[in-house]
Amino acid sequence: MVRIGISGAAGRMGNALISVAAQDTVNYKIGLLLEAKGNSTIGASIGGFTITDDLKKSISSMDVFIDFTTPAATMKHLTELIDAKKPMVIGTTGFNPDEIFEIELAAKRIPIVMSSNYSVGVNVMWKILKEATKALKEDYDIDIIEEHHRMKKDAPSGTAITTAEVILREKGLDPKSNMVFGRDGRNNERNRDQIGVFAVRAGGIVGEHRVIFGSMGDKLEISHTAISRDTLAMGALKAAKFLMGKPVGLYSMADVLGLN
Numbered sequence: 001m002v003r004i005g006i007s008g009a010a011g012r013m014g015n016a017l018i019s020v021a022a023q024d025t026v027n028y029k030i031g032l033l034l035e036a037k038g039n040s041t042i043g044a045s046i047g048g049f050t051i052t053d054d055l056k057k058s059i060s061s062m063d064v065f066i067d068f069t070t071p072a073a074t075m076k077h078l079t080e081l082i083d084a085k086k087p088m089v090i091g092t093t094g095f096n097p098d099e100i101f102e103i104e105l106a107a108k109r110i111p112i113v114m115s116s117n118y119s120v121g122v123n124v125m126w127k128i129l130k131e132a133t134k135a136l137k138e139d140y141d142i143d144i145i146e147e148h149h150r151m152k153k154d155a156p157s158g159t160a161i162t163t164a165e166v167i168l169r170e171k172g173l174d175p176k177s178n179m180v181f182g183r184d185g186r187n188n189e190r191n192r193d194q195i196g197v198f199a200v201r202a203g204g205i206v207g208e209h210r211v212i213f214g215s216m217g218d219k220l221e222i223s224h225t226a227i228s229r230d231t232l233a234m235g236a237l238k239a240a241k242f243l244m245g246k247p248v249g250l251y252s253m254a255d256v257l258g259l260n
């Protein structure tokens with residue numbers, strides 16, 4: 001039984017986590033619901049738990065902290081979790097390189113799982129993409145199209161960036177210098193190594209990622225569709241359970257799922 005702390009409790013992922021955890025009382029128990037200072041839900045009760053804005057005060061009531069908030073909030077919570085020596089599942093996306101570096105340092109002091117996507121399907125897609133990249137060799141151009149709901153703050157999605165990184169690393173190429181976010185202009189013939197990442201924002205789309213491999217004679221598409229946030233919440237809860245008793249370190253969902 002893992003006592004979980006849910007950060008961003010009133011958000012879209014927070015709601016999914018609360019409802020999925022409540023369906024598996026054998027493995028999970030809610031120990032803490034956290035929201036931002038000033039949020040209208042502070043003091044409200046969900047399933048017998050009062051939403052708080054004071055992590056420090058309630059930190060001992062949970063074993064693993066799951067955070068789907070904003071980069072600034074996650075970085076603040078990280079400091080408090082290090083002090084309390086509590087493990088963390090990071091769901092937030094959109095970190096800058098300095099923040100990523102800080103998370104890597106933090107993982108020398110507490111165990112952390114970080115993934116830009118917690119669904120089992122996306123993590124299996126990354127494994128399949130490595131195989132496809134290896135098999136299709138240099139004959140195919142590769143681009144990525146992602147689609148999300150209109151409220152999503154960061155673009156392109158963390159999942160789309162990770163997807164491009166997975167492919168470029170498999171090709172032995174530097175991800176930073178070989179990724180472009182959209183294309184425009186008149187002189188835009190693509191080069192083979194470059195991966196274009198395109199972000200669509202429309203209505204309530206939960207999350208869709210489509211990778212296109214195109215040669216001069218055919219097109220192969222590998223795609224993943226999230227139908228509900230429950231798939232992401234289930235994965236994050238699995239990650240929380242995985243962290244119980246783990247040594248310090250930065251783990252991926254591939255570690256959690258045994259896909260390495």
Ligand SMILES: NC(=O)c1ccc[n+]([C@@H]2O[C@H](COP(=O)([O-])OP(=O)(O)OC[C@H]3O[C@@H](n4cnc5c(N)ncnc54)[C@H](O)[C@@H]3O)[C@@H](O)[C@H]2O)c1
Pocket residue numbers: 007008009010011012013014034035036037039068069070071073090091092093094115116117118119154232
């Ligand atoms: N890794 C994944 O699988 C995955 C999946 C979905 C979303 N995300 C990411 O998770 C994050 C949240 O997504 P969402 O759709 O739930 O957003 P959301 O805006 O619906 O929810 C975020 C919640 O965090 C709360 N919050 C902000 N600051 C806080 C603080 N200091 N302490 C506690 N709570 C705080 C907000 O009030 C809000 O309720 C985004 O970065 C998103 O990209 C990741």
